[in-house]
Amino acid sequence: MLILGGGVCGLYAALTLLEKGIEVTVLEKEERPGGLAAGHERNGNFYDLGCHMLHAHDEGVFDTIKGIMGDERIEVNLDSKIRWMGNFYRYPLQFQDMIKGMSLFKLGWYGSALVGSQIWYKFFPREPKDAEEALIMLYGKPLYRFFFRDFTHRYWGIPPRELSATFIKSKMPRLSAVDIIKKALAKVGVKEREQMAVDSALLEETLHYSQTGAESMPRMMSDEVERLGGKIMLNHPVKSVEVSDGKVTGVTCENGEVFEADYCISTMPMPLMAKSITPTPPQGVLDAAKNLHYKPIAIYGVLVKQVKCIDALYIYYRRRIFHRVGEPTNAGLKVTPEGHTVLIVEMTCDKGDGKWTGDPDIWKQIVADLETENICKPEDIVEHHILRCETGYPIFKLGFEPYFETLKKYIDDIPNLWTTGRQGGFCYPNMHKAMRMGADAAEEVIKLAGKD
């Protein structure tokens, strides 16, 4: 049984299979397990590829991870903020915060457009043709222009009208007129009991981390896979996936090593996996693979000679070169030397651009923005390191759906091959969801192998 990719999805799938006595080999292209959730050590300190903390929403997954991590797991209260209109607000931004500081005239204009658009589309429903229209349907045109248009463009490098409506449906919480009125009532103390429970649960959510940051969870999962008899082959990028008589028979790595496969779960990027299949898939499948893209991320890990820089685990910024700054020291990360802290400065980028390569002008801008936001002074920055990932976020470009369906169907038609996880599923799960996706694929293998 082969698993392609040793991120948390692949590692969790491996654990699920090993529990049922199925032999597993994980092929991972990097020198460490964990994928996006891996931690990176530089000069004795650990830097996350974007702050990564585990949610306990999936009881089964959480119990397993809790057992594996033992004393290394630390609990952290969620404290996430957004810088907006010169102030800090709880993130995700609440509607009442979004409209703070607006004149009564503007408020009336934005509010009536919002309610009006929701009523209109309730009586005349239609599928939005792109992300712009989906946002307008949810919030009305004025609020869309005020809040969403430029930020979405800057974040994705694509204007909302060139993004699919699916992106809004899967990434944005629906803000109905009814919810807004309920929230407004809640502000003056008229609140449903259930509503209060949901709010306080969100406010008081406990996240899970470690003193070495995100790195310990995938490292310990990987140790557990090996303890149970599984093999983790690091530095083994998959080059080709051999299919014969409609079934996967083996996988060849870049170094020429060949691994036989009776079943194969792939968590590597779906388009890359499809292109790796031999014999070469039909032209329609190759075209589809060419049309699914990911947004790369460049994460600047910064060591600062200061005890604490921000008053939160992480803060989102709308008008700076970075989108989010995290300070994992505030979640219990141990940093050396004493009296220093680590900042995780996150940006989307394009492969090869200045953010990706670490152009000195980009670094200057980052330092200037950190100073402008009173996060740290340039003279207190000791060192910085760039961490990169080409497949940070799948891009739901306008018209991507048929390409996705073509690839998915082609792979699904191979009965002993599954493509799953964030990269393999071309979707946006958090770590616990990615692990659940791995477990679900593993369960299908277990059934087919008659081990259930």
Ligand SMILES: Cc1cc2nc3c(=O)[nH]c(=O)nc-3n(C[C@H](O)[C@H](O)[C@H](O)COP(=O)(O)OP(=O)(O)OC[C@H]3O[C@@H](n4cnc5c(N)ncnc54)[C@H](O)[C@@H]3O)c2cc1C
């Ligand atoms: C900036 C950022 C912050 C995030 N913060 C959080 C958070 O705080 N909490 C949370 O729950 N989730 C968070 N997430 C989401 C989380 O990172 C993912 O859901 C999860 O890590 C996905 O795991 P995966 O195994 O599906 O994919 P990946 O981690 O991407 O794993 C895929 C693996 O496949 C490997 N691979 C690729 N190509 C090949 C090849 N050719 N051969 C062999 N191996 C290959 C990769 O090296 C990688 O290890 C965040 C995501 C981002 C981008």
